[in-house]
Amino acid sequence: xxxxxxxxxxxxxxxxxxxxxxxxxxxxxxxxxxxxxxxxxxxxxxxxxxxxxxxxxxxxxxxxxxxxxxxxxxxxxxxxxxx
Numbered sequence: 001x002x003x004x005x006x007x008x009x010x011x012x013x014x015x016x017x018x019x020x021x022x023x024x025x026x027x028x029x030x031x032x033x034x035x036x037x038x039x040x041x042x043x044x045x046x047x048x049x050x051x052x053x054x055x056x057x058x059x060x061x062x063x064x065x066x067x068x069x070x071x072x073x074x075x076x077x078x079x080x081x082x083x
Contacts (some may be wrong), residue, residue, distance in 0.1 A: 006059050010067055011037030014044075018071030020024070024079065037071050044070025 012030070015037030044066040 007041070009033055009072055010041055010059060010063060013037065013041075013064055014040050014067035014071045017068040018075055019067070022072050022075045024075075028072065036074060037067060039068070039072050040071025041067035041072055042070070044068070046070075047073070 012035045015033035015035070018036060018040060019033060041063070047070065048066050
């Protein structure tokens with residue numbers, strides 16, 4: 001149960017930071033922000049492990065940076081698709 005709660009908290013932090021870094025139309029609420037952050041953590045972890053930078057492992061500053069980077073990349077991809 002702690003693992004799920006830490007992913008939700010990490011997702012919330014990464015999603016909020018991602019939306020602050022790349023502002024735009026504020027679609028969705030907290031749930032969308034959390035989902036964006038969790039998806040960003042998975043995406044950032046995958047990209048990080050692919051390039052040998054690192055993964056999202058636990059709740060650490062490096063994990064937050066990786067998850068936020070993934071969230072920002074997902075926001076960019078979503079905006080490109082919407083156009």
